[in-house]
Each structure stands twice: as C-alpha cells, then as structure tokens.
Amino acid sequence: METMLAVEGLGKSFKDKKIVSNISFEVKKGEIMALLGPNGAGKSTTIRNIMGIMYPDEGTITFRNGTTKDIPRNKIGYLPEERGLYKNVKVMDILLYLAELKDYPLDRAKQRALEYLEKFGLEGKDKVSVEELSKGMGQKIQFIASIIHEPELLILDEPFSGLDPVSQELFKDEIRSLAKNGTAILLSSHQMNLVEEMADRLFLIHRGSKVISGSLSDVKKEYANFKCTIHGSNSLVLLESLPEVERVEQSDDTAVLYLSKNVDPAFWLKNLPGEMDIQELSIDRISLHEIFIDIATDKNLLKEAGEVHA
Incomplete structure (x- = not known):
C-alpha cells in the first residue's frame, strides 16, 4: 500500500x-x-x-x-x-x-x-x-x-x-x-x-x-497473554494451584485466571481438574485496554514481552 x-x-x-x-x-x-x-x-x-x-x-x-x-x-x-x-x-x-x-x-x-x-x-x-x-x-x-x-x-x-x-x-x-x-x-x-x-x-x-x-x-500475540474467566464455586487456593496460572482475580463465584505467556490454551483446558465447579468458561487474550493500563501505570506486568514492529 x-x-x-x-x-x-x-x-x-x-x-x-x-x-x-x-x-x-x-x-x-x-x-x-x-x-x-x-x-x-x-x-x-x-x-x-x-x-x-x-x-x-x-x-x-x-x-x-x-x-x-x-x-x-x-x-x-x-x-x-x-x-x-x-x-x-x-x-x-x-x-x-x-x-x-x-x-x-x-x-x-x-x-x-x-x-x-x-x-x-x-x-x-x-x-x-x-x-x-x-x-x-x-x-x-x-x-x-x-x-x-x-x-x-x-x-x-x-x-x-x-x-x-x-x-x-x-x-x-x-x-x-x-x-x-x-x-x-x-x-x-x-x-x-x-x-x-x-x-x-x-x-x-x-x-x-x-x-x-x-x-x-x-x-x-506478543503482549496479550491468555486469560480464563470461570463462573463457579471454586476456592482461591484451588485456582492459584493450577499450572500456568500467574495470578487470580476472584469476586463471588467469578474468577479471572491470568495465564503464563507460552501456555497452550487447548492443552491447559484439557487438564483442568475434574473436581472444579465450572458453570461457564471463556478464554481469550487480555484486551488492548489492559495492555494500555499496564503501560500507562508502569505495572510492568508485560515486561518480558519483546518489541513488536510494523
């Protein structure tokens, strides 16, 4: 162009x-x-x-x-x-x-x-x-x-x-x-x-x-790790013990699990423990809004990501 x-x-x-x-x-x-x-x-x-x-x-x-x-x-x-x-x-x-x-x-x-x-x-x-x-x-x-x-x-x-x-x-x-x-x-x-x-x-x-x-x-792809939102009654201890989970944000029966950078979503989902209560589940990458907030507030949660060029 x-x-x-x-x-x-x-x-x-x-x-x-x-x-x-x-x-x-x-x-x-x-x-x-x-x-x-x-x-x-x-x-x-x-x-x-x-x-x-x-x-x-x-x-x-x-x-x-x-x-x-x-x-x-x-x-x-x-x-x-x-x-x-x-x-x-x-x-x-x-x-x-x-x-x-x-x-x-x-x-x-x-x-x-x-x-x-x-x-x-x-x-x-x-x-x-x-x-x-x-x-x-x-x-x-x-x-x-x-x-x-x-x-x-x-x-x-x-x-x-x-x-x-x-x-x-x-x-x-x-x-x-x-x-x-x-x-x-x-x-x-x-x-x-x-x-x-x-x-x-x-x-x-x-x-x-x-x-x-x-x-x-x-x-x-470079900056937005996957996150998984789970609706169900699960303890914070259980959620934090899951592999590839870097942090958990939980409110009532809704939890957002932020996953590590190189996780394979399909493999990760297959290996969720059977005792988990899952009423609804969705998995996607973190939003541009979250990337923006991370940079603007110097949280450095994405500090390991490399530079992306056009």
Missing part, C-alpha cells in the same frame, strides 16, 4: 523539556492507524507537528513526497480534540466556508453536506445556527467538516468523545467506509475498546517515546 504519511525521527522540546523523542511511523492508504498513549504522552504534540501548527526540532514529516511546510492542506482532514465552530453561523454556511478553504467545489460540497446531514440524522438542520445544536449534533457537524472535501489523509483526535452509543456506531461505520475507499486515517483515542474494533495497526507512546508498534494482531 502507498504510504500517505511518514513521520521519521520526530523530536520536540519546550524549553528544556523533551516532549517527544525519535517518533517514527507511517500511515498507509486505506488503513486505520491508531496513535495511542496516556495523557501527556506526546500524542497532541505529534499531531500538531503533522498539521504544521508547530514545527519539529528534529526529524521529518512527509505527505507522499512533500514536507511539513508544503503539505497540501486540501488533501488533509482534521478533527481536533478541542472542538470549535462559529456558533452564530448556519450549519450549511460553515460547512461550505470550510470546504472553500480547502479549494473544494462549492456545488459538490453542498451536495455532500446534504448527504451527510441525512446520514447522521440531521436532515433539515442545514439552515439552523450552530449554537442551536446539541453537543452531539455539533460534534457530527465538525466531523462532516473534516471530511467534506474528500481528504486523502484524515486525522481524528478523540472522535468518539461525548458521543452516545448510536452516534459512536455511525462514526465507526463512516470511518471504516472512508478507509475502505482509500482514505488514510490516523486515529487517536482513549477508548481502547473502539480502537481494538477498528485499528489495523497501532503506535503507542509513553513519556514521549515509542513503547509498542505493529499490527493489532501481532501486538495482541
């Missing part, structure tokens, strides 16, 4: 404090790349450097064959974390104004605006001023504004924040559709369950440096 965005060796400091150091990743055409990290990790600084809001002290950022200073703005869509639209302007007027800033044909922009308003349940809101919209409606309008000009690269910073479940599904479907049609998408979000559903690859930073990068499946 063609590389739409390449960040190489990015470094940025404020006064004497290093905010990001040696950050390198690519976003390819038609893929969803997740940029993850706890608050203060350097995600927003990285995005602002990509957008040209600030310039890096080190490294390069290229869009196809360009550089940060001449990235074609009409080819990039951006949904910032901090939303902001002119409140006393009508919805259609603000969408057409923003499309015009991207040198996009106004007749086509109006057609796309009406299509998206209908798709997002905002039909008839084109003549309503932004200040009359609910927060969720305003968020939909800002999302439409970021994609109305058919960008080749779309940067989404916390796109699901504040949305109800129905609106989240609408956004997810549209983001997937855009990627399927060739848009390169850089997604930053703290909602790991949604990232896990959508991302093709991820790049996780902590304290300004890369911690994990790679495809979601490779990251899960």
